[in-house]
Amino acid sequence: MTAVTRPGTLVEALAGLDRTGALPRAGGTDLTACLGTGVLGPAPVVDLTGVGELRGVDWRPDGSVRVGAMTGVGELAANPRLVEAYPALAATARVLATPQVRDAATLGGNLLQRNRCWYLRNPAFDCFQTGGHSCPARTGDHLYGVVVDQGPCAAPHPSSLAAALLVYDASVLVAGGDGAGPDASGSPSTAEAPLADLYDGSDPTRDHVLAPGRVLVAVTLPAPVRGxxxxxxxxxxxxxxxxxxxxxxxxxxxxxxxxxxxxxxxxxxxxxxxxxxxxxxxxxxxxxxxxxxxxxxxxxxxxxxxxxxxxxxxxxxxxxxxxxxxxxxxxxxxxxxxxx
Known part of the structure; x- marks a missing residue:
């Protein structure tokens, strides 16, 4: 049975993830499937649903907005102010999956989910992402694969919200990693980078570059423009x-x-x-x-x-x-x- 811890703060969550091999869980819509099918091996889970710092929509004085990574996909599609300010993001969120999945899924989970290649999801096969040394889709069934070939893996990236956030030149705030603890004030160490930096098409071993032990805290969008x-x-x-x-x-x-x-x-x-x-x-x-x-x-x-x-x-x-x-x-x- 999977061991699950439920921290109440970001500092506690990072401590539970740092060098422990534990997996972070947001809405769980993808992680649960990955654990069940063997895409991910058995590991303890750190449930992030109780971490308040990862939730909420914070409007700043300059008009920009910071959206917590645990904010639900359904909220992105329904929040009146977000819909008015960032219609491309809201339109994308509105058509993802089913209403039930949108209610459970999160912004951060959508950005960091695993690809849907059926070879990755089938424990009978090995590929780059499961410790193998090849991409069986390239010589097998790749009907839904890439058409812009960036590297050895043939599976398209699955995040629709990532595409929507690219058109807003969004950035991401990330915490933790490399044994980094809280600063003098007790707040976790964080770094901000363009959202595009989360992804590297030349690396076939993973779908994003966020290192183990790090947590996606929020996404920041610049102030909306009229017209x-x-x-x-x-x-x-x-x-x-x-x-x-x-x-x-x-x-x-x-x-x-x-x-x-x-x-x-x-x-x-x-x-x-x-x-x-x-x-x-x-x-x-x-x-x-x-x-x-x-x-x-x-x-x-x-x-x-x-x-x-x-x-x-x-x-x-x-x-x-x-x-x-x-x-x-x-x-x-x-x-x-x-x-x-």
Missing amino acids: ERAAYRRATGRSRSEWPLVEAVVRLECGRDGAGPVTRAAVAVGGVARTPLRLPGVESALVGSLPGQAPGPEVAGALADLDELCSPLPSTGYKVDLLRATVLDVLERALGVPPV
Whole structure:
């Protein structure tokens, strides 16, 4: 039977994790499955649900917001102020999994979850992430694998919220690690870094780079801007409760409170690579686009250039067209282009 400790403070949680081999548990929607199927070996668990420092939405004087890692995915989709300030994030959270999972799942858990490769999840196989020396998906069934090939592992990163947070240039606050204890005031040692730094597509052994013993404390988003237009879209094999084959999220800053031309664009995609990706070429091409009008030839050219980004595996070539179509769809939704 798994030993579970339930600390009440972040300092206590870090002490329970530091050099003990214990696993942190947030909502438990993925960790429970990983322990049950053998993706993770038997280990003690540190339950973070009672750690108050990891919860809550803290609005700062400059308009930015700090969202605790234990904040529920359902709250991201329903909190009125978050929905108004960060519509791309709210739109993404709103369609994840099922209402029951959204109520249990957390922001931090979504960002740090394990990939859904069926070879990883099957104890009959070894892969880079379970101590093996190969990726059986590359020579086996990789229908849902990467189309942007960043490294030896062929499994796409599973976090939709990571893609949404990329378009806001979010950062993460991390505590603990390397035996670091509390500072003179009794607070745990922390460090802040861009959210993108959580991921490294060239490392096939893990889905994020957060070291054992460290805890994701919060995510910080910069102050919202007026005139933002946003949309999220995913392509799936069925209409509900399905992992995306390709997903895209877009955030447009427009003049005249959203009615004028695009002055800045951010576009991110998931389901296609070992990490969520920004598409700078598409972003640049969108500047000057007008709400209510279809994207111009510059955007069409940038979408065509996505072919050069892609290096599909034998069974993932279909994702090249799907990527272009999904990105175009989400751009048109954000711009408010009337349906044909």
